[in-house]
Amino acid sequence: MSERTRRVTAADVARSLGVSRATVGYVLNNTPGQTISAATRERVLAEAERLGYRPHRTAQALASGRSMIVMLLLPDWPMEYSLRQHLETASRVLDEAGYSLVTHTRHGGGHARPLWELLSPDVVIAWTPITAAERASMKASGITRILPPPRQSRSFLASPTLNAGARLQIDYLHELGHRRIGYAASGDKRLALLSRGRVAGAREAAERLGLGLLDVRPVDHRGGSAAKALRHWRQEGVTAIAAFNDNLAAMTMAAALRAGLAVPGDLAVIGHDDTPLAGMLYPSLSSVSIDNVGLGHYFADLALRAARDEPPPEKAPDLHARVVPRESTIR
Amino acid sequence: MSERTRRVTAADVARSLGVSRATVGYVLNNTPGQTISAATRERVLAEAERLGYRPHRTAQALASGRSMIVMLLLPDWPMEYSLRQHLETASRVLDEAGYSLVTHTRHGGGHARPLWELLSPDVVIAWTPITAAERASMKASGITRILPPPRQSRSFLASPTLNAGARLQIDYLHELGHRRIGYAASGDKRLALLSRGRVAGAREAAERLGLGLLDVRPVDHRGGSAAKALRHWRQEGVTAIAAFNDNLAAMTMAAALRAGLAVPGDLAVIGHDDTPLAGMLYPSLSSVSIDNVGLGHYFADLALRAARDEPPPEKAPDLHARVVPRESTIR
DNA sequence: TGGTACGGCTTGCGCGTGCAAGCTGTACCA
DNA sequence: TGGTACAGCTTGCACGCGCAAGCCGTACCA
Numbered sequence: 001m002s003e004r005t006r007r008v009t010a011a012d013v014a015r016s017l018g019v020s021r022a023t024v025g026y027v028l029n030n031t032p033g034q035t036i037s038a039a040t041r042e043r044v045l046a047e048a049e050r051l052g053y054r055p056h057r058t059a060q061a062l063a064s065g066r067s068m069i070v071m072l073l074l075p076d077w078p079m080e081y082s083l084r085q086h087l088e089t090a091s092r093v094l095d096e097a098g099y100s101l102v103t104h105t106r107h108g109g110g111h112a113r114p115l116w117e118l119l120s121p122d123v124v125i126a127w128t129p130i131t132a133a134e135r136a137s138m139k140a141s142g143i144t145r146i147l148p149p150p151r152q153s154r155s156f157l158a159s160p161t162l163n164a165g166a167r168l169q170i171d172y173l174h175e176l177g178h179r180r181i182g183y184a185a186s187g188d189k190r191l192a193l194l195s196r197g198r199v200a201g202a203r204e205a206a207e208r209l210g211l212g213l214l215d216v217r218p219v220d221h222r223g224g225s226a227a228k229a230l231r232h233w234r235q236e237g238v239t240a241i242a243a244f245n246d247n248l249a250a251m252t253m254a255a256a257l258r259a260g261l262a263v264p265g266d267l268a269v270i271g272h273d274d275t276p277l278a279g280m281l282y283p284s285l286s287s288v289s290i291d292n293v294g295l296g297h298y299f300a301d302l303a304l305r306a307a308r309d310e311p312p313p314e315k316a317p318d319l320h321a322r323v324v325p326r327e328s329t330i331r
Numbered sequence: 332m333s334e335r336t337r338r339v340t341a342a343d344v345a346r347s348l349g350v351s352r353a354t355v356g357y358v359l360n361n362t363p364g365q366t367i368s369a370a371t372r373e374r375v376l377a378e379a380e381r382l383g384y385r386p387h388r389t390a391q392a393l394a395s396g397r398s399m400i401v402m403l404l405l406p407d408w409p410m411e412y413s414l415r416q417h418l419e420t421a422s423r424v425l426d427e428a429g430y431s432l433v434t435h436t437r438h439g440g441g442h443a444r445p446l447w448e449l450l451s452p453d454v455v456i457a458w459t460p461i462t463a464a465e466r467a468s469m470k471a472s473g474i475t476r477i478l479p480p481p482r483q484s485r486s487f488l489a490s491p492t493l494n495a496g497a498r499l500q501i502d503y504l505h506e507l508g509h510r511r512i513g514y515a516a517s518g519d520k521r522l523a524l525l526s527r528g529r530v531a532g533a534r535e536a537a538e539r540l541g542l543g544l545l546d547v548r549p550v551d552h553r554g555g556s557a558a559k560a561l562r563h564w565r566q567e568g569v570t571a572i573a574a575f576n577d578n579l580a581a582m583t584m585a586a587a588l589r590a591g592l593a594v595p596g597d598l599a600v601i602g603h604d605d606t607p608l609a610g611m612l613y614p615s616l617s618s619v620s621i622d623n624v625g626l627g628h629y630f631a632d633l634a635l636r637a638a639r640d641e642p643p644p645e646k647a648p649d650l651h652a653r654v655v656p657r658e659s660t661i662r
Numbered sequence: 663t664g665g666t667a668c669g670g671c672t673t674g675c676g677c678g679t680g681c682a683a684g685c686t687g688t689a690c691c692a
Numbered sequence: 693t694g695g696t697a698c699a700g701c702t703t704g705c706a707c708g709c710g711c712a713a714g715c716c717g718t719a720c721c722a
Contacts, residue, residue, distance in 0.1 A: 390678035
């Protein structure tokens with residue numbers, strides 16, 4: 001095995017310099033309340049650099065009780081581009097604050113050992129509701145900062161903030177002159193919470209505009225569901241469809257074209273999230289784009305405040321939703 | 332703060348039972364070479380259960396030198412569905428072996444502290460080539476098992492295994508009677524390695540079939556690129572397009588339809604990866620499906636062997652690529 | 663000249679675990 | 693009856709670090 005070259009520790013740096021290990025630690029951590037001469041500080045830094053010292057994060061975590069890890073629990077539905085894009089921003093912001101973002105997708109099977117137990121993150125923040133069992137498991141692992149808090153576990157996904165886009169879709173279609181509008185909701189159970197929220201937003205907008213009841217139909221990836229919904233809509237004289245996301249919009253549009261309808265002539269369609277897919281279709285798909293960067297900042301802020309045991313920000317983030325018009329709604 | 336309820340440690344279990352901490356450890360870890368009476372074993376297990384003991388993974392990692400973490404470095408291109416689906420399988424297989432899979436996407440910015448330093452995984456395994464700097468950083472963090480090894484850093488992405496699908500595309504189009512076939516390669520630099528491999532596979536198949544040189548054109552997400560490629564192909568009398576992936580296929584198809592061509596009448600199109608997108612289009616997109624489960628097993632196996640310091644498997648995995656025919660190639 | 667203040671360090675414990683080595687009593691054998 | 697073997701434990705160190713507390717010398721002041 002040839003003594004698998006051991007990694008350099010703070011003790012190595014100290015020994016090689018003839019100072020104590022504590023001194024090395026104080027210098028490298030810039031520990032407040034310690035007075036170290038500039039000369040020593042310089043020597044320590046130089047030697048650490050020379051030896052290629054890397055602090056052993058595991059040992060740091062054990063000693064300090066903080067792992068500097070923020071764990072973001074993602075839904076296992078395909079959020080693809082749309083909501084996932086904010087991760088990069090969140091990761092960067094947290095990084096600047098000294099925290100690392102680790103994402104985790106809980107897939108059904110039930111892990112032998114859940115990842116939070118392994119990583120002991122300082123903060124767990126979840127997109128999807130956290131089950132009581134999961135919460136208990138986290139508590140037992142010593143995780144105290146869990147977002148969202150118990151009572152609000154479903155709050156964010158159902159929050160009005162995330163409905164702004166849905167309202168906008170209806171406003172936009174109304175503006176184009178459509179008076180009978182259908183809504184393609186998600187038939188996927190995993191998306192139920194989010195979908196319900198958006199439906200509520202769309203309904204609200206429709207009511208405000210005096211459009212009467214919105215014709216909401218579930219669409220999923222299974223073959224006939226879009227075609228079936230379409231028949232209903234046509235019977236009701238619907239001339240425009242707002243969809244839960246771009247995927248459902250694409251499926252609805254395909255069903256319409258396959259049925260011999262013209263898009264947007266006979267049926268206008270608008271998606272949600274402005275994924276790359278929208279631009280790949282023919283006709284290209286109008287959509288609603290969302291401020292993913294802002295969302296990333298919001299999540300990072302949420303996590304950082306929790307890590308510092310500060311109260312959460314009162315106000316939800318502004319999504320800055322805006323319509324991206326393409327061929328599927330305008331000629 | 333009310334003494335933020337401390338987590339239960341092995342010492343708590345030992346104390347409450349009047350046995351030593353080592354005994355608790357031996358029982359819970361089933362340490363070989365230790366003889367513990369059935370009665371004591373039972374008592375320890377019961378008490379650990381009763382107190383809700385969870386081993387402190389961080390401390391375990393520090394003491395044992397193994398984190399039981401496998402870190403998979405993902406490319407930052409949108410592999411979304413296609414190649415990413417294998418993750419679930421890999422995660423499950425590793426989980427059964429006691430390892431946890433943590434995925435990490437290195438986005439350009441350059442982390443202040445790279446994630447591998449934070450987690451000290453037992454194995455790092457990368458889809459994309461690992462830079463020399465990254466490799467050095469890993470070594471300095473004490474990570475010795477890095478896949479792929481230095482010299483082969485580009486091997487997997489360029490391996491013939493991953494080209495099986497491209498060969499199949501050409502075979503299939505040839506079978507349908509097409510003799511002038513175009514290939515839509517990826518214009519994305521991040522995909523260059525993979526794309527080049529597939530182009531090579533497609534070329535090989537074309538040559539074998541006596542089709543002469545394949546007409547390869549880059550397509551990317553930018554507006555005009557598909558239309559431009561299409562004009563070239565039409566001039567050359569191309570009647571069918573094999574695309575690097577479903578996205579490029581969709582864009583090519585949209586460009587064709589927009590130009591007034593019939594698909595598949597004037598131009599047949601086949602994608603690669605069989606993403607959900609394929610079924611959402613009109614005409615629906617023929618594609619090549621890949622055995623993601625098998626790929627997941629392969630990655631897990633690769634990681635596990637490395638973790639145990641065993642030699643890697645000699646043979647690459649069989650992708651079991653197969654054509655999924657849809658409307659874009661057959662009427 | 664004695665006392666105090668404080669800069670600049672060192673000593674040492676604790677974090678929760680794995681594991682080598684040692685220790686004790688009983689069973690068994692010559 | 694004395695010795696050996698071994699089941700069934702315990703003692704104690706190591707992992708690499710953070711950090712509280714202490715220690716030593718010099719500068720400054722009365």
